Amino acid sequence: MGKKIIVAGGGHGGIAAGMLLAKRGFDVTVYERNAKDKMGYDWTDIFDKKGWFAIDLPLPEKDKYNLKQDMTFYGPAMETALTQHTEEDKKEIQMERSEIYAHLITHAEKAGVKFEYEHNIEAPIFYGNRVVGIKTAKGNFFGDLTIDACGINSPVRRAMPESTGIQNSSIEYEQFYVYRAFFNKAAEVEEKDKFKLILLPNNELGISWIATEEEHTDVLIGRFRKFDREYAQSQVEILRKGNPSIGTEIFRGDDFAIIPVRQPLGVLVADGYAAIGDSGFMTVPVIGSGIANSFKAAKILADAISNDTSYSYSAETLWTYQKNFYKQIGAALAPLACVKLLLTRLQGPELDYIFAKGILNAEDMTIDADSTSLGAMFEGMTIEDIKTKLSGLVNNKVVLGKVVKMGLQLAKATAITAAMPQKYDRKAILKWVKQYNACFKH
């Protein structure tokens, strides 16, 4: 029997890594608090289809996904519309969350992964500083390695001792609170407004989107602060006035969730422990997409585990996962966390100015879950674009000041991320992670 892997929580990256490891002879069990038919959310997701290929899975059947529509971005004044132009072959796919899980779990089970549903994980079990298992409401379970796929508020990550360098929880402006519901479609809309995303709606720190689909209208209210149902309803009411496609009957969703919108977790590994997916804060900070990155990280993690010929699964041997994750994904995500911080500092009229003056244009807003770097965001920029952006900036000192502040923060974050120790040295890592965490202050 191969080494025993516990996947704590049925997060996408954890199941995917478990599947790859089970194919290589590991004994993998996923412990998940939900029942099998309650996995995920009652809504659809958009992500880079290459995520499936990263974990050696085929695309699901054609009737299980659509290609994503281009979005139109607005500032709070709703004056400038910036419509994305995504090339056909770069279009992301849109799938029901339940179908994503069905595809993934079917293949994981086929590979030999065992699933224990309705197991609520309370905490990790330690032997000294090493994670040796998990404590659940139904008993304790032990393994050679615990992969933490419990999501943003993982009780495993939260209990990791300070000496590991693992940050336990997020701070202000790093969590995005979301309400989402599917309403009956009460009217047709123009093509360009089928997927409408309003940044800083009513000058509030957050976004609202209205996606008028074939059979329903998908509404999302997202804010950088916690809010309740009454507030969500009041915001839907405001949106309904300018968007007649939002009916009054709720079909699906009607639920709250939290998305990490921050730099990846500084240290992802400890003795007997590795974080993945939302537990390791692997979403693209400016858009909150995390599925494809979780799959890509799963491949990196599975390779690091299978290449550990000492079978110790210690922080030192798992450092290969940390290094390769940052090299392939994390180093480009960290600067995007600084771009997100700029958004949290802007006032509504400043964002309207940025859109109206072309400081950000439709091409810049053609960001997707594969645009995991600033370079990708500004790819193909012409001299004319640069002139327009600069002229807009120099004519508004407040906006210029905020952009310069972001630029300096971004340069520092990029440099410090690049200086991550390549060789495992605990003292050097603890020193580095302190500097890394300090780069992303609001």
Ligand SMILES: Cc1cc2nc3c(=O)[nH]c(=O)nc-3n(C[C@H](O)[C@H](O)[C@H](O)COP(=O)(O)OP(=O)(O)OC[C@H]3O[C@@H](n4cnc5c(N)ncnc54)[C@H](O)[C@@H]3O)c2cc1C
């Ligand atoms: C409204 C919304 C829209 C989103 N849209 C997109 C999108 O379009 N595209 C995209 O790529 N990403 C999207 N995301 C982000 C995406 O959901 C995550 O980044 C992605 O799923 C990776 O997270 P995860 O699977 O690691 O964690 P999660 O999805 O949070 O999964 C964690 C799992 O662990 C389980 N768990 C948690 N605690 C315990 C416990 N104590 N005991 C046992 N089990 C536990 C949970 O039940 C869950 O099954 C969206 C998120 C939200 C909230």
